[in-house]
Amino acid sequence: PVFLSLVPPPPPPPAAAGPKAISLKPAELARFVGSYRLTPTLSIEVTMTDGALQARATNEPALELAPMSDREFFYRDLGIAARIHFTVNADGVADQLTIVDGTRKTTGVRVPAGRR
Numbered sequence: 001p002v003f004l005s006l007v008p009p010p011p012p013p014p015a016a017a018g019p020k021a022i023s024l025k026p027a028e029l030a031r032f033v034g035s036y037r038l039t040p041t042l043s044i045e046v047t048m049t050d051g052a053l054q055a056r057a058t059n060e061p062a063l064e065l066a067p068m069s070d071r072e073f074f075y076r077d078l079g080i081a082a083r084i085h086f087t088v089n090a091d092g093v094a095d096q097l098t099i100v101d102g103t104r105k106t107t108g109v110r111v112p113a114g115r116r
Contacts, residue, residue: 072085094110096108096109
């Protein structure tokens with residue numbers, strides 16, 4: 001019918017909102033800084049610069065991480081769906097990280113500072 005061509009189409013649905021960053025103090029972030037071995041040839045180096053965490057995989061550039069909770073992070077401003085979840089020991093220091101990308105999970109164990 002002709003009258004349907006006069007009705008404007010409905011607006012598109014809003015884009016899915018990405019994760020929302022929370023604020024953590026540098027002292028809270030410091031417990032995650034370190035090197036985590038995922039495979040014999042692949043590690044993730046977590047550093048802190050200007051109060052923000054960055055993760056750098058072997059032979060890759062560092063990417064900023066934003067906290068979603070006190071232990072879960074996402075890659076800021078890149079549209080990367082992967083999340084990083086840290087597991088902490090009894091002292092509250094991270095001893096492993098898990099990268100969750102869809103249904104795939106990859107875990108890396110923290111390497112002691114002298115054994116990197």
